[in-house]
Amino acid sequence: MSKRWVIGLKGLKKTTGEFKGYNLYGGILLLFTGLFGWYAVTEGNLVLWGLFLVFLLDLIYRIVDYRQKKKKHEEMVMGITHRVKRAGEQAFNNLPLGILLYNENQQIVWHNPFMKKVFIGDANHKTLAEISEHLSEEITANSEDFRIEVKEQVYQIQHFPKERLVYLTNGTEFSDLSQKYDEGRPVMGVLVMDNYDEAIRNLNEQEKNEFRAKIVSLIMQWAEKHRIFIRATSSERYLLAMSHKTLAKLRERKFAILDEVREAAKEREMAFTISIGLAAGYEDFSELGNRAYYMLDLALSRGGDQVAIKIAGDDKFLFYGGKTNPVEKRNRVRARVNAHAYERLVKDSDKVIIMGHKFPDVDAIGACIGLLRMVMATKKEGFIVLNQEAIDNTAKTFVAEIMKNESLSAHFVSGEVALSMITKNSMLVVADTQDPKMVIEPGLLGKTKKIAVFDHHRRGATYIESILSYTEPYASSTVELVVDMFDYYTQKIKMSSLEASIMLAGIIVDTRRFSYHTGRRTYETAAILKQKGAEEKLVQQLLRVPIENYYSKAHLTNRSEIYKDHFIIAASDEDFILEKVQLAQAADELLNVQNIQATFAVAKINENQIGISARSLGDLNVQVIMEQLGGGGHLNNAATQINDLNIAQVVVELKKTISKELEKSGD
Ligand SMILES: [Mn+2]
Numbered sequence: 001m002s003k004r005w006v007i008g009l010k011g012l013k014k015t016t017g018e019f020k021g022y023n024l025y026g027g028i029l030l031l032f033t034g035l036f037g038w039y040a041v042t043e044g045n046l047v048l049w050g051l052f053l054v055f056l057l058d059l060i061y062r063i064v065d066y067r068q069k070k071k072k073h074e075e076m077v078m079g080i081t082h083r084v085k086r087a088g089e090q091a092f093n094n095l096p097l098g099i100l101l102y103n104e105n106q107q108i109v110w111h112n113p114f115m116k117k118v119f120i121g122d123a124n125h126k127t128l129a130e131i132s133e134h135l136s137e138e139i140t141a142n143s144e145d146f147r148i149e150v151k152e153q154v155y156q157i158q159h160f161p162k163e164r165l166v167y168l169t170n171g172t173e174f175s176d177l178s179q180k181y182d183e184g185r186p187v188m189g190v191l192v193m194d195n196y197d198e199a200i201r202n203l204n205e206q207e208k209n210e211f212r213a214k215i216v217s218l219i220m221q222w223a224e225k226h227r228i229f230i231r232a233t234s235s236e237r238y239l240l241a242m243s244h245k246t247l248a249k250l251r252e253r254k255f256a257i258l259d260e261v262r263e264a265a266k267e268r269e270m271a272f273t274i275s276i277g278l279a280a281g282y283e284d285f286s287e288l289g290n291r292a293y294y295m296l297d298l299a300l301s302r303g304g305d306q307v308a309i310k311i312a313g314d315d316k317f318l319f320y321g322g323k324t325n326p327v328e329k330r331n332r333v334r335a336r337v338n339a340h341a342y343e344r345l346v347k348d349s350d351k352v353i354i355m356g357h358k359f360p361d362v363d364a365i366g367a368c369i370g371l372l373r374m375v376m377a378t379k380k381e382g383f384i385v386l387n388q389e390a391i392d393n394t395a396k397t398f399v400a401e402i403m404k405n406e407s408l409s410a411h412f413v414s415g416e417v418a419l420s421m422i423t424k425n426s427m428l429v430v431a432d433t434q435d436p437k438m439v440i441e442p443g444l445l446g447k448t449k450k451i452a453v454f455d456h457h458r459r460g461a462t463y464i465e466s467i468l469s470y471t472e473p474y475a476s477s478t479v480e481l482v483v484d485m486f487d488y489y490t491q492k493i494k495m496s497s498l499e500a501s502i503m504l505a506g507i508i509v510d511t512r513r514f515s516y517h518t519g520r521r522t523y524e525t526a527a528i529l530k531q532k533g534a535e536e537k538l539v540q541q542l543l544r545v546p547i548e549n550y551y552s553k554a555h556l557t558n559r560s561e562i563y564k565d566h567f568i569i570a571a572s573d574e575d576f577i578l579e580k581v582q583l584a585q586a587a588d589e590l591l592n593v594q595n596i597q598a599t600f601a602v603a604k605i606n607e608n609q610i611g612i613s614a615r616s617l618g619d620l621n622v623q624v625i626m627e628q629l630g631g632g633g634h635l636n637n638a639a640t641q642i643n644d645l646n647i648a649q650v651v652v653e654l655k656k657t658i659s660k661e662l663e664k665s666g667d
Pocket of ligand 1: 363364432456477478510
């Protein structure tokens with residue numbers, strides 16, 4: 001057989017293989033053509049000849065048509081293959097995708113042309129470290145997905161350690177965009193002058209104007225320097241808008257504007273401060289604005305002269321400043337408004353249930369008694385929640401005295417009893433705390449919507465939702481706030497001499513005999529209580545302490561350590577258990593030491609808990625330090641309780657926290 005025939009047969013086989021659809025029809029056509037051809041020859045019939053011719057022509061037509069189609073198809077396939085191949089080469093050489101292979105010594109063994117652009121030149125035989133230290137480190141660590149920076153460009157890397165293969169894509173634009181987006185996100189804020197009216201009270205008109213101009217120009221210059229949008233919404237309030245980038249800068253500088261304003265006022269021998277609430281990271285502008293106002297409230301309730309920030313996604317609130325002790329700025333208007341609101345709420349309630357914080361002290365119990373007396377003056381039922389086995393030690397003698405007095409003790413009930421008698425129409429009153437976790441019977445909080453809070457502590461991150469809240473961090477005690485309202489209550493408040501004495505003792509304990517947080521109002525309150533029958537002798541008698549208190553105080557003071565020149569840390573032995581109040585007293589007493597700014601008394605307060613009591617003259621904010629150790633309190637009077645550590649470990653943590661705080665305030 002000749003070669004041509006073989007090729008022809010092969011072609012035929014290939015054809016029949018590839019075009020199976022044609023086979024059946026083609027076979028039938030061939031059969032009929034043959035059949036009619038045979039009959040036409042043997043029969044010699046003209047009709048048969050005709051039919052034979054028709055089938056033959058059809059057969060020829062089909063074969064020619066098939067061949068043409070096949071040729072066209074092949075041409076098309078060839079064309080696409082060629083183009084795909086070229087596109088692949090193009091991609092390999094020109095796409096902004098780098099590919100490199102390295103060997104076990106981290107030497108580059110091959111890379112595509114794009115890499116030349118990245119590395120500026122041929123990098124074959126170079127090591128990865130020569131190209132980028134960072135790249136080499138990540139590859140050594142077998143990282144699979146990371147970013148590196150080469151010649152100010154950011155590359156996204158995909159690494160396949162098994163294949164020793166690396167892909168690089170240029171992510172500079174994306175990275176720039178995401179940074180721009182982050183930095184450009186809006187921040188809203190509110191700035192207020194904390195105590196403008198009080199500060200300028202004693203100035204004449206010209207001095208007032210000069211002072212105001214000085215402060216406003218400081219604020220405006222600050223805003224302009226940092227490109228902050230600022231608009232006055234009242235004479236003491238400004239709305240702020242800025243970018244995230246600006247916020248980051250201000251945080252870096254620890255909101256120096258607070259210090260600038262305070263110093264400018266100090267130069268004129270005035271105590272004047274500003275506070276700022278800021279919110280960032282919320283997509284929704286109404287939420288952003290609301291949060292900013294909420295943060296301002298928080299800053300003010302903590303005593304002002306500070307910045308409070310909430311950033312979306314961050315559970316914690318950020319605080320800056322808060323270096324001054326809150327100055328008295330209470331006005332009689334608030335006392336009047338709150339007295340009237342309280343009276344109305346009492347009238348509208350079926351009964352009033354009053355509770356203080358867990359382990360209530362004399363201030364808490366005294367305030368409860370004052371609030372109860374107001375309820376009784378309106379002729380409503382009132383009860384004070386007290387679990388007798390859980391009372392602060394200083395209050396024990398007072399509670400014993402209360403229990404001897406039948407008419408007064410009838411108003412004291414346990415948490416359980418209170419829970420059984422509270423209704424939707426009852427009012428719940430919380431005194432001397434605003435933290436929902438701190439109250440004697442937290443179960444009561446969910447039982448009624450009518451809740452009133454009276455407190456003189458700075459507000460923490462969580463607080464009780466209430467319809468009436470009279471909280472003033474610059475008041476000496478909660479008793480002081482309660483007595484403030486007496487004058488404006490329409491019914492006359494009557495009380496026994498024991499009750500007035502307990503209330504007076506509350507002030508004495510909280511002010512450590514009028515040496516802390518004592519303002520004009522504190523003495524006025526004491527005078528009012530004196531008028532209502534308070535007896536110093538009884539107070540003195542009830543405040544006496546057992547001799548053990550002196551021993552334990554001595555134990556602590558003997559173990560005092562001066563830390564960083566200005567701080568005293570007095571930590572007891574591991575096996576010594578002290579009362580919280582003894583810690584507080586030791587810390588108080590040590591503040592009398594020369595050159596000391598703050599004191600910390602540390603001791604076990606029960607088998608598994610260590611307490612720290614912290615006191616400060618004001619230069620170091622001990623509230624912030626105790627907050628970081630899980631506690632709280634005031635700028636110059638704070639405490640915390642710590643579980644699961646021993647005394648030595650607690651002291652280490654405490655020192656760390658103090659150092660951190662000192663660094664933060666730049667000392
Ligand atoms: Mn108190």
